[in-house]
Amino acid sequence: MTLRPSKRRKGRSRHSVKKQITSAILTEEGIMIKAKPSSPYTYANRMADKRSRNSVDNISRTSFQSNSDNNSIFETASLISCVTCLSDTDTIDRSETSTTNTSKDDLSANPKLHYPSVNGQLPANTVIPYGRILDARYIEKEPLHYYDATSSPSSPLNSSISNVSEKYDLGELNSIQQTEKKTKSVSRGSNSSSSLISSKSPFTKLVEVIFARPRRHDVVPKRVSLLIDYKPHPSPHLNEDGDLVEEILKRSYKNTRRNKSIFVIINPFGGKGKAKKLFMTKAKPLLLASQCSIEVVYTKYPGHAIEIAREMDIDQYDTIACASGDGIPHEVINGLYRRPDHVKAFNKLAITEIPCGSGNAMSVSCHWTNNPSYSTLCLIKSIETKIDLMCCSQPSYAKKHPKLSFLSQTYGLIAETDINTEFIRWMGPARFELGVAFNIIQKKRYPCDIYVKYAAKSKNELKTHYLEYKNKGSLEYQHIAMNKCNEDRDNYNYENDQEIDDGDDEESDDGVEEDDHSVLCNSIDPSTDQIKEENFKIKYPLDDGVPSDWERLDPNISNNLGIFYTGKMPYVAADTKFFPAALPSDGTMDMVITDARTSLTRMAPILLGLDKGSHVLQPEVLHSKILAYKIIPKLTNGLFSVDGEKFPLEPLQVEIMPRLCKTLLRNGRYVDTDFDSM
Ligand SMILES: Nc1ncnc2c1ncn2[C@@H]1O[C@H](COP(=O)(O)OP(=O)(O)OP(=O)(O)O)[C@@H](O)[C@H]1O
Structure with a gap:
């Protein structure tokens, strides 16, 4: 346990002295901060310290009571309580919407709870859930002392991500991120972790982890430097070459696309005219911290998003994020529909919403929240899922182009x-x-x-x-689909839609006899689930x-x-x-x-x-x-x-x-409405 006396905690002396690096291990749920066995600071000290504080938040109370440095039972209890605190099953943003989330996943959190900070470190047994981890990288040639990366402006760990969001405009983003990617490719290599650390133990690596931390009603990117020891807790999933960062990222982006390439359309007129500010302050920092590349355009008049979607270069992106209300996704879908290459467009792009309008039904239904920062976290972590559309015809426009x-x-x-x-x-x-x-x-x-x-x-x-039908698009099947999708993605050539379309839809790839289960799986198997021109036929x-x-x-x-x-x-x-x-x-x-x-x-x-x-x-x-x-x-x-x-x-x-349109659904589902229990 790395608790310090309250005096030092209050002092926030994070910049002044070199501290020990926080140790951590990988668990099934996330990265868990390790207790320090040698700490002189005992359970009794902590309890006394706790009593001396005027206010103690729920997370502290739960984990401190159940924790003991040398007691594995208490540690287990503490782990559970920490995971529970950081991944609650309740409403994720009560302040913004009354949407109730009854399903559990590791994106959930009560924004009113936040990581208690002890001298800038996370207390022992705190778990950073994989669902909150945005990025990880090895720290090279770092001296063996603690950095509080969030607060130390001089820290070399304050990598260019935060600087990008502060310092550079989005027009320059692509080149910056190209540079970042190059840097990363070096720092993320398994042999590139700190030689200093490696020389001490071959099983520990110094890693910077960036995660989405609740702050007030939002989540914001937070950095922490961790000395991660994975040998005492060997994972059967750890890849062969032991690339720890890759393993963390794999677990953190299970079933979802990493490093998304996002075309952001902001309606500056949306909501109460705050869409731009909401995007820049709540969404952009999270997107950049997760190594997404983004390009931003603004709508200038009603109907402009139709033009934008019709003209955009779809090869550059995998996601269109509408920082708006529901009007812009409607226009984007119809803009893509009017393209001559609409089959390719609907196969390639997922259309999603960052709630910045007055009517944000898409975000509430798909991301389970009306809060722009949580919605962005969902966007980063969600599963690409096909949804049905409805085709509208009226005499005044049907002949020219029906509307979706x-x-x-x-x-x-x-x-x-x-x-x-x-x-x-x-x-x-x-x-x-x-x-x-x-x-x-x-x-x-x-x-x-x-x-x-x-x-x-x-x-x-x-x-x-x-x-x-409730479970047909559920997570387990989406898992299968995404795994298959990841395998197939590189092989799939969008230019050859027609060739692929000629395949027999009815047969599964491997010719396995179809039972109920495989029918369900095949119904979302991306290799047989490509949209075709005939799907647009009225x-x-x-x-x-x-x-x-x-x-x-x-x-x-x-x-x-x-x-x-x-x-x-x-x-x-x-x-x-x-x-x-x-x-x-x-x-x-x-x-x-x-x-x-x-x-x-x-x-x-x-x-x-x-x-x-x-x-x-x-x-x-x-x-x-x-x-x-x-x-x-x-x-x-x-x-x-x-x-x-x-x-x-x-x-x-x-x-x-x-199933005409790809969007991003949290856990591959719409928000739970409790309809089955009504
Ligand atoms: N620059 C602009 N000026 C005026 N209207 C615009 C502009 N850009 C987009 N629009 C229009 O604003 C409308 C509403 O957009 P949006 O759904 O994003 O916001 P909203 O606040 O949720 O609106 P609503 O509550 O009306 O749905 C759309 O019809 C869109 O065409």
């Missing part, structure tokens, strides 16, 4: 409120609630005809469908009329329509779980309909259930899984809202386009 929608289409009460309250944007989210309440009190109705191709019509059928052209197997919605309801809402992601805003049964790639969209004649007393529980998603359980609410629909409004004034964007009031026909 990733989030939702809505008509009636919500659409009117969403678009027509733009003028009170300054009110923030309250503008929407006020507008909805106003329209409900007025009992405004939106008569129309609706024709639907159902996948699961009744609520019981919907539940069965949900339970069946099954139900607008001009062909309504197919005979589509059902007409009871006119008694459609002529008194209150809300018509169809969607593919569970959240449509940070606090609105409108589609709790939405799944990334179940090949269906969710449809929710209300009747404007519903009494105010019955509407109240419906509206109050929107944050939990329980509104869909109310008997007055229709909730189905559908494959396609056509809605023909009977009013002459009004609008549709598609992904939050205004669409004309004309007949609208929409069909699902399965």
